[in-house]
């Protein structure tokens with residue numbers, strides 16, 4: 700049983716953040732551990748409060764895990780402040796751990812999960828340590844300062860991000876709402892580029908899609924899958940979780956973390972060179 704760690708915020712509503720990560724880890728047969736960076740009072744309708752944890756206590760949680768477990772992969776989600784990013788990056792820079800960075804900035808309802816002053820710390824301290832960076836389109840725009848409207852813009856932004864670090868950048872197309880597909884663009888440091896395309900599912904229930912996708916990536920990396928295979932399986936995991944939604948809550952409901960185990964045989968991810 701391999702151990703993986705999520706460094707992220709708690710979503711009391713259970714569909715995103717730490718809760719989505721641990722559910723995903725469990726479904727993919729890795730042992731999930733966590734470093735909680737912030738508490739949110741949140742449900743499918745939105746975020747009503749954020750309580751960040753002190754940076755020193757965040758470090759204490761992480762040290763407690765590192766001194767005891769052989770951690771195989773780590774992901775970061777909501778980090779909220781420059782102080783928190785700094786406290787995490789300080790530790791990660793001395794470890795050679797596969798690291799998935801989901802640069803969470805804004806919740807579906809519009810609440811800020813990353814302070815404006817923290818963006819530079821994310822760019823300069825965390826991005827260079829990432830094995831895989833998974834921005835959505837608005838996050839890629841913020842991290843690069845480049846406007847993204849076309850596929851060419853996506854390629855340009857990815858090249859800018861690859862210069863900062865990471866073996867691989869996945870720019871997620873969930874926010875391209877005019878498209879009939881949910882296409883994610885994958886760029887590797889060695890110049891390879893892919894498009895992963897699946898039909899766009901017509902649903903409101905997309906709360907925590909980014910968290911769930913990056914947690915699945917982390918679980919597959921933790922289980923030793925090669926990076927390319929981990930990416931395709933994680934896309935399958937999130938696609939099935941969106942397709943077989945649970946219809947909970949009154950707003951943007953959660954995805955179905957059980958679906959992959961039930962339906963994985965029924966889903967083939969379409970990958971093209973980009």
Ligand SMILES: Nc1ncnc2c1ncn2[C@@H]1O[C@H](COP(=O)(O)OP(=O)(O)OP(=O)(O)O)[C@@H](O)[C@H]1O
Pocket residue numbers: 715803805806807834835836871872873874881882883897898899900901902905906907908909910911912934937938941
């Ligand atoms: N309606 C949809 N149908 C199919 N796939 C989707 C849909 N919306 C998002 N996805 C897929 O879900 C994954 C996460 O992408 P998305 O762009 O939603 O992330 P995100 O904005 O970071 O999520 P979050 O709201 O949790 O921060 C991607 O693989 C994306 O293509």
Ligand SMILES: Cc1ncc(CO)c(N)n1
Pocket residue numbers: 707708709710715716717739741776777803805806807812906907908909910
């Ligand atoms: C705690 C938390 N992390 C990430 C997201 C983004 O989905 C969210 N809504 N809440």
